[in-house]
Amino acid sequence: xxxxxxxxxxxxxxxxxxxxxxxxxxxxxxxxxxxxxxxxxxxxxxxxxxxxxxxxxxxxxxxxxxxxxxxxxxxxxxxxxxxxxxxxxxxxxxxxxxxxxxxxxxxxxxxxxxxxxxxxxxxxxxxxxxxxxxxxxxxxxxxxxxx
Numbered sequence: 001x002x003x004x005x006x007x008x009x010x011x012x013x014x015x016x017x018x019x020x021x022x023x024x025x026x027x028x029x030x031x032x033x034x035x036x037x038x039x040x041x042x043x044x045x046x047x048x049x050x051x052x053x054x055x056x057x058x059x060x061x062x063x064x065x066x067x068x069x070x071x072x073x074x075x076x077x078x079x080x081x082x083x084x085x086x087x088x089x090x091x092x093x094x095x096x097x098x099x100x101x102x103x104x105x106x107x108x109x110x111x112x113x114x115x116x117x118x119x120x121x122x123x124x125x126x127x128x129x130x131x132x133x134x135x136x137x138x139x140x141x142x143x144x145x146x147x
Contacts, residue, residue, distance in 0.1 A: 072098035
């Protein structure tokens, strides 16, 4: 993120503009130099410049995160599974924007609650590996309690 985004007016929320370079026809992601720590710091500055910390309570951020996740879901509403896997450039960009909104709110929520999201994700992945052992879970979508 560039420093000037912190001082520009934003319509609402944590919506930031990125200069990402994603080729819609290429499934591999370009390596980004942005770290989670840098994103967290950018979001802190973004909120501070607008005096939004007062609104960034865990409840408000969790609610906003759910709204953004619903907006992401809406981008796939009524698409067939095949259509959802082959988005045109316009839809792919819209989905990328919604994914960004979800990531921004999730990152801000984790920061406000002082939770390391990467450590939490690693811990959860280990727990899921125990719940879904490869020998029993491979090739089916049943819940762990039904394996």
